[in-house]
Amino acid sequence: MTITIGLPSKGRMKEDSSAVLARAGFTVTAVGNDRSYRGRVEGRDDIEIAFLSASEISREIANGTVDFGVTGEDLVREGLAEADARVEFCARLGFGHADVVVAVPEIWLDVDTMADLGDVAADFRARHGRRLTIATKYWRLTQQFFSGNHGIQLYRIVESLGATEGAPASGSADIIVDITSTGSTLTANHLKILSDGVILKSEACLVRARKAEHAGDPVVAEIIQAVRGAL
Ligand SMILES: Nc1ncnc2c1ncn2[C@@H]1O[C@H](COP(=O)(O)OP(=O)(O)OP(=O)(O)O)[C@@H](O)[C@H]1O
């Protein structure tokens, strides 16, 4: 069986992903020209590379089109319900670090925890005539964290596809859920992370689609072992 690995074709994870595979002994080259979306591993006819964006990789792992992928844990958990049942996080790769966080305006002086935010949400309609709004592109993670982990039900998610941190200042939402790495975008937008508001500490991972035919496949085991050994 040929094993397909999805690797980022662009963006911040591209170079590090190929480098980690090279350290594991798999030298990746594009088939055809540099802009090709297929690649191969030198000396291996049993492994194929599919170059995709980081978010496409999490989708393709979910539907089983690729066997493995290198992508952010946040994208996998956001894209997939019951992620741990459907994929295996084989290795954390040590790059692409980003935290998915709940952040509120700095001037909300009395709001430091999710419990404080729950109180605000409960009073919001009485005070403002509408629900608390959250700007995010992380719908699933937000709902799990607010409703599942913290029992907060009174909010409305406002989809944000970019410049999420600007939403409170522009009035399009009250608070945000987004990723942060250095924290400078949050600071520049006068937002603070709640003390227990880190939803997920994400980084790039080697992720495997759980497929029955992987059991006992020596190439599957070899890839996992080699990548772990390269870290
Ligand atoms: N400062 C950061 N900003 C955005 N993403 C980051 C940051 N640091 C690490 N990441 C991680 O990088 C991944 C997204 O990578 P990238 O933005 O390159 O994807 P992409 O190629 O733009 O995907 P798409 O175009 O399909 O959205 C996510 O897993 C995210 O957690």
Ligand SMILES: O=P(O)(O)OC[C@H]1O[C@H](OP(=O)(O)OP(=O)(O)O)[C@H](O)[C@@H]1O
């Ligand atoms: O904590 P920081 O280091 O400030 O990083 C966080 C910011 O970086 C990302 O945006 P980016 O402009 O990189 O682009 P993207 O959202 O299009 O990937 C992300 O969406 C945050 O806005």
